[in-house]
Amino acid sequence: xxxxxxxxxxxxxxKGKAAFIxxxxxxxxxxxxxxxxxIDTMTAEINDKLEKYGANILIVPKTDNLSLSYGGVTLGGVxxxxxxxxxxxxxxxxxxxNARNIAAVGPIxxxxxxxxxxxxxxxxxxxxxxxxxxxxxxxTGKYPDTNQVLLGADVARVLAVETGGEIExxxxxxxxxxxxxxxxxxxDQLIFTNLGTxxxxxxxxxxxxxxxxxxLCNACPITDMVQQLSAxxxxxxxxxxxxxxxxxxxxxGQFKQFSFGISAVIALVGGLVVLVTLMxxxxxxxxxIGIFRAIGFRKGHIMRIIFLEAGVVSLLAGIxxxxxxxxxxxxxxxxxxxxxxxxxxDPVLASSAVVMAVSVGLIASVYPAVxxxxxxxxxxxxxx
Amino acid sequence: xxxxxxxxxxxxxxxxxxAVPAVSEISFxxxxxxxxxxxxxxxxxxxxxLSIMGAMNTPTTGAYIVDDINVYRLSQDxxxxxxxxxxxxxxxxxxxxxxxxxxENVMLPLTTARLRRxxxxxxxxxxxxxxxxxxxxxxxxxxxxxGEKERAAIARAIVNEPPILLADEPTGNLDSRNSRGxxxxxxxxxxxxxxxxxxxxxxxxxxxxxxxxxxxxGRLVSSAEPETTSRLRAVRVA
Numbered sequence: 352x353x354x355x356x357x358x359x360x361x362x363x364x365x366k367g368k369a370a371f372i373x374x375x376x377x378x379x380x381x382x383x384x385x386x387x388x389x390i391d392t393m394t395a396e397i398n399d400k401l402e403k404y405g406a407n408i409l410i411v412p413k414t415d416n417l418s419l420s421y422g423g424v425t426l427g428g429v430x431x432x433x434x435x436x437x438x439x440x441x442x443x444x445x446x447x448x449n450a451r452n453i454a455a456v457g458p459i460x461x462x463x464x465x466x467x468x469x470x471x472x473x474x475x476x477x478x479x480x481x482x483x484x485x486x487x488x489x490x491t492g493k494y495p496d497t498n499q500v501l502l503g504a505d506v507a508r509v510l511a512v513e514t515g516g517e518i519e520x521x522x523x524x525x526x527x528x529x530x531x532x533x534x535x536x537x538x539d540q541l542i543f544t545n546l547g548t549x550x551x552x553x554x555x556x557x558x559x560x561x562x563x564x565x566x567l568c569n570a571c572p573i574t575d576m577v578q579q580l581s582a583x584x585x586x587x588x589x590x591x592x593x594x595x596x597x598x599x600x601x602x603x604g605q606f607k608q609f610s611f612g613i614s615a616v617i618a619l620v621g622g623l624v625v626l627v628t629l630m631x632x633x634x635x636x637x638x639x640i641g642i643f644r645a646i647g648f649r650k651g652h653i654m655r656i657i658f659l660e661a662g663v664v665s666l667l668a669g670i671x672x673x674x675x676x677x678x679x680x681x682x683x684x685x686x687x688x689x690x691x692x693x694x695x696x697d698p699v700l701a702s703s704a705v706v707m708a709v710s711v712g713l714i715a716s717v718y719p720a721v722x723x724x725x726x727x728x729x730x731x732x733x734x735x
Numbered sequence: 736x737x738x739x740x741x742x743x744x745x746x747x748x749x750x751x752x753x754a755v756p757a758v759s760e761i762s763f764x765x766x767x768x769x770x771x772x773x774x775x776x777x778x779x780x781x782x783x784x785l786s787i788m789g790a791m792n793t794p795t796t797g798a799y800i801v802d803d804i805n806v807y808r809l810s811q812d813x814x815x816x817x818x819x820x821x822x823x824x825x826x827x828x829x830x831x832x833x834x835x836x837x838x839e840n841v842m843l844p845l846t847t848a849r850l851r852r853x854x855x856x857x858x859x860x861x862x863x864x865x866x867x868x869x870x871x872x873x874x875x876x877x878x879x880x881x882g883e884k885e886r887a888a889i890a891r892a893i894v895n896e897p898p899i900l901l902a903d904e905p906t907g908n909l910d911s912r913n914s915r916g917x918x919x920x921x922x923x924x925x926x927x928x929x930x931x932x933x934x935x936x937x938x939x940x941x942x943x944x945x946x947x948x949x950x951x952x953g954r955l956v957s958s959a960e961p962e963t964t965s966r967l968r969a970v971r972v973a
Contacts, residue, residue, distance in 0.1 A: 352842040352855060357835070364834035642830045645791060646844045646891070647819020649812045729791040 354652060358659035365632065372628045372664045372712075373671070379621030380672025380708045381679060383614040388680035388694055390610040408577060410562035410587045412436055435460075435558045436587055444564070447579040454565040455483035458546060461560040462553035464520050466510060466542070473520065474541045475549020484563050485538070492529025500525045501543040504533040518542070520552060562587075618711050625661060625715035633657070633723045644728035657720035658713060665712025669705030676704065737764030738930065739788070739899070744797035746783050746953075757783040759953045761797075767898070770925040771932045772944035780953040781934045782903065788932060789822060789901050790814045801899070819844060823892030823929075827904035829884040831876040831891075838863065838872040841890045848895070862890040866920060882913030889920060893929070900924060902933040906940055918943045 362369045412435055436458075444456055460475040478494040492514035495501045500520070502512060507530040512518050516527045520542070533539055550556050566576050573591045580589040633640070640653055681694040744761040747754050758780040765771055773781050786792035787799055790806050791814075799806045801821055809817060818824075823844075831840045841859040848855070863869045866886040871879050879887065885905060892900055902921065906914035914937070922943050925931045935941055949957040 352839050352852070353846055356839070357846065360834050360839075638830065639832055642826075642832060643843070644815065645789065645818065645824050645830075647815050647817075647822075648847060649815045651812070652847055727791075729786045729789075 354655050355659055358656050358663065361636075361656070362660055362663060368628055368632055369660075369664055372625050372661070373668050375624030375628070376621045376665055376668030376708050376712060377672040377675060379617045379624075379711070380669055380704050381675035382617045383707065384673050384676025384700060384704050385679040385683065386613045386617075387610055387700060388677060388697070389683055390606050391697075391700075392680070392684070392694060393606070407573060407592050408564040408566055408580065408589060409592060410436070410564065410580060410584060410589050412560070413586060413588050435555065435560055436562065436584070438557045438559050440584060440586070441559070441562060443583040444562075444580060447576070447583050449566075449576050449579060452566050452576065455480040455563075457481070457484040457563040457565075458559040459561050459563065460546060460549045460553060460555055460558060462549070462555065464542070464552065466518050466520055469509065471506060472541050473549055473552060474543050475546040475553070476543055477546050478543075480565075483565050487534060488538075489532040490529040491532065492527070495526075495528040495544055497545050498523075498525055498548050499528045499544065501529045501531065502527055503531050503539040503541045503543070505539040506542055507531075523552065614707075618707065621708075622711045622715040625665075625712050626718060629657065629661065629716050629719035630722070633719045633726075636723070637726060640723050640726050641728045641730075644726065650724035653724040653726075654720040657716055657723050661712040661716035661720075662709060665709045666705065668712070669708030672708060673701045673704040738767040738802060739765035739932075740798070740800040741784075741788070742798040742800065744784070744787060744794045744799065746780075746787060746792065747795045756953050758787070758794075758950075761950075761953075761955045763948060763955060763958055765930060765932065767930055768925065768928050769930055769946060770922070770944045771930075771946050771948060772941035773932065773934045773948045773950065774936070774938075774941055775950035778952075779950040781950055783953075784950065785901055785903055785932070785934050789824060790818050819847070819895065821897055821899055823895075823897040823900045825885075825888050825892045825900065825902040825905045827907040829876070829881075829888045829908070831884055831887060833876055836873050836875050837868065837879065837887045837890075840876065840887055841872075841894050843891060844895045858894055859890070862894040863887075865893070866890045880913075881908055882910075882916060885909055885913065885917050886920070889917070889924075893924060898930055900929050900931045902931065902935075904934055904936065906935070906937060914940065 438458060441456065441458060444450070444453065447453075457477055457480045462473055464471055464473040481488060481494065490501065492501075500518060502510070502518070507513065507527075510518055512527050512530075514527055514530050517524055518527060519525070525544070531538060531543075544552070546559075550558065564580070566573060577589050577591050581587075643653060643656075677694055677696065684694065741761055741763050745759055746757045748757055749755055761780075761784060773784060775781050783792065787794050790799075790809075793807050801817075804817065806814065806817060831837075832843065835843070838856070838859050841862050842855050845855045845858060850858075860869060860872065863872055866889050868883060868886050868890060871883055871887070876884055876887070885908070889905075892902075900921070905921065906917050909917060918940055921931055921933065931944075933940070933944065941947055947957070947959055948955060
C-alpha cells in the first residue's frame, strides 16, 4: 500500500465526483480536439481552394521603359519598346525545385489593336488555365477558339457588340463567342483571344508579354518560389502578388486565432470544473486528511494524493476526450457537410490533448491540494 | 529526566476578551513504559492536552519534550515525521478510512515508509494478529463491529511499533465487554514496554493505568496512582 493506492481507491469510492471531473475535462478536451480538427481540416481545404484562387505570381519582362498597369501590377512597356519573353523559355518553369507546387502557368501576350475607330488592348491567353487563373470570370457565351474573341464588359458596351456578333481587329473580321460579366478589373477593357491568334495578330510569334502563375503555397513559402522562378528566368522580373498572399495568410491566421480562443475558454471551464469539484472533495475529506496528517503524512504526501487523483482522471479525460473529439469532428463533417474527405488521426493532436488535459487537471488541483495540505490535523479531527 | 516532559504548558484559544485558557501551567514527566490515565470533567482540558502531546496542537507557551526532542521547535513536516515514528493514535471514533479495508487501514502509517509491499503487509498482519483480527483483514470498516473497529484502530496505532500510544476515550463507543477487551489489550501493550497515555472518563478504565493525571479547569490538580489500580491488582493477584 502506498500513496498511489490511496488515490486510486478514493477515486473508485467517490465515483460520482471522479466521473464529474472526468466529464468536465472530457467535454473540454473533446471540444478543443473537435474544434481544432474541424478548423484544421477546413483550413486545409480553404487553403487548398485559396491556392487555386487565381494567380499569385507574375512574371514580366525586365524593362527600364514606361509601363502600363495591369491588375494593379506594373507591366513592361507593352505599348512602346518592349523586351518581351520568349515562350520557349517558359519550359524552364517546370524544372524549378517546387514545380509540383505550380497549379497553372498562364502566358499572356498583350498589344494595342484597332477595332473600327477604337484603340483597344488585345490579350492573347491560354483559356485552358483560365479556370484556375481567373476563377471569378463569368461569361455569357463560351471561350473563343482560334480566330475568335471574348470581349471584356466595357469593350462590348463601347463597341456595341454582343455574344454571337463580330468585330474587326486590324482589318480581320472575328466572331465574338462570349462577353465577360463585369469584373471591376482591367479585364473589362480587354479583348481576349487565343494566345496563338493574338501572337499572329500582334506580329509577335513565340513571344509573351507576361506570365501569370498560380502556386500552391501551403507547403512552400511563396518567396522561395519567386526566387526559384527568378533563377530559371533571368531575363524576367518575377514578383509575388503580395495582396493575395497576405490575405491568404490573414484568413488562415484568423481561423487559428478562433481555434486558440475557443481552446483557451474551454480549457478554463474544464479547469474550473476540476477546481470546484476538488475543493468540494477536500472539504468532504477533512476527517480523512486529518487522520493522514495525525498518523504522520507530511504536507507533500497529502498534496501528492490530490495531484495523483487529478492526474489519473485528467489522463483518462485526455484519452477519452481525444476519441470523442475526433468522432464529433467526423460526425460534424458528415452531418454539416463542408468536407468530403475523412478525419485523420493526428498523433501530435492526440498527445497535445492528453498533455492539455493533464496540465489543466494538475494546475486546477494546485489550490485544492495546497488547501488540503494546510489542514490542521487537530482542527480537522476536532471538527467532527 | 523523564522520557516525556511537559513543562509549563499553556494553551489559550482566541485572543483579548474572548481568550479562553484550555490548559494552564501543566507540568509533568512520564517515564518509558508508564501507563497514564488523564481524567477530568468535560472542558477540563484533557483533549487539548492530548492533542499537544500528539504534536498536533502548538501550546501558547511552555515546552513539550519527548526523548530529548523539543517537539514544537520542529517544522510541521518534522512534526509529521515525529508523529509517524514516536506516536500511535487511538481515536474515540476509530477514524478508520472508510474506503480502505482493515489491513489497508492498519498499513496507513507505513504508507510513506520505504518498505517493500510484502513487508508492510507482514507488519500489518502481525499487528492485526496481536489484536486478534486477522480474520477480518479484508473487510471494510462498515462490515465489522464497533469493538472490531477499535481493535483495528489499535492495530493501526501499533503497526510501526511506536514508543508512545495516545488513546482518546478508547472505550467511549464500546459496550462493557468490548471495553474490557480493549483495556486488556492496552495493558498488554504497556506490558510489552509501550508508554500509554489515555484520556478517559471511566474510572474503571483509569484503573488499568499506573498513574492518574487529574485535570480541572485546565490545571493539573493531582498526579497519583488511581484507587482502582490497587483494587484491580488485588483482584488479579487473587
